[in-house]
């Protein structure tokens with residue numbers, strides 16, 4: 162190590178998170194026209210940010226020299242009234258990733274174990290390893306979480322269980338009845354963190370009821386994000402919901418000003434913009450159908466997804482990377498997911514109709530070259 166500075170072994174073992182490539186970076190590197198690049202790589206909202214949120218943020222700019230409200234009073238109040246919760250059940254985060262990290266830093270220490278699924282969101286192993294704890298990865302079943310497998314892996318060292326519902330990058334969904342049964346079987350001293358970053362995209366039937374379960378299961382923490390359907394990924398804001406005593410513990414280690422002023426203002430306004438969420442959902446449903454039809458026509462297999470993205474299968478890793486680079490050269494950014502143990506898949510976020518069309522046309526062009 163540099164200058165003999167000793168680094169904990171578990172830090173060495175962490176694989177850095179690989180995000181979707183930014184548009185500007187791709188334009189610079191491949192010498193492409195920035196305005197022609199289509200980014201379908203980070204599950205962002207293709208229609209942008211809510212007009213109500215945008216207006217609120219522009220008006221709030223004048224207060225930027227002040228520290229934000231470290232307690233997030235108005236945003237917590239808004240979340241509480243929207244979802245019929247008590248404010249003491251809510252903790253705000255710099256994106257919901259912050260919540261995931263706060264949970265591990267509050268409850269996990271070196272030698273403890275945390276359970277998550279194979280192919281589950283990459284931030285779980287990251288935050289677990291960052292505190293020197295051991296991540297136990299349970300083999301997926303049909304790309305989905307195997308909850309029976311989770312139960313079998315619980316032991317005296319288990320402190321946290323991570324569940325992404327829907328999961329990213331597979332898009333799989335655990336049905337409510339199954340999830341509830343699972344919660345009743347988990348020992349009460351094991352925290353279950355239910356990551357619902359894509360809940361807004363679910364149909365009314367599938368939408369989570371976990372907020373109401375948190376009264377019964379005091380070991381349950383639900384995390385929600387404003388980055389996906391609410392379109393605020395660049396502002397970084399999310400929140401966690403759980404029993405007030407759990408939330409109080411997490412608050413002790415939270416950075417005092419972890420959610421900035423503009424993010425709080427935008428989130429408050431977004432929660433009022435029901436039209437925007439409805440439209441986002443509609444565009445996602447239509448885009449999903451468009452892309453699935455395209456996959457069927459082109460003969461690509463895919464994993465059925467409940468999110469705003471879908472992962473599709475190529476012959477092997479080298480073919481997947483060939484498609485990835487060819488799409489990139491044509492100005493379409495998608496996401497390789499080899500780091501999720503799915504090296505022969507690519508993940509594409511659902512875009513606007515025209516973006517989806519260009520993605521599918523480019524896919525067709527590549528497949529025609531590939532098969533000759």
Ligand SMILES: *Cc1c(COP(=O)(O)O)cnc(C)c1O
Pocket residue numbers: 204255256257258259282325328329356358385386387388389394398399
């Ligand atoms: C995108 C995503 C998040 C959101 O992270 P933020 O920090 O809120 O931007 C959380 N969990 C999963 C599974 C995701 O895919």
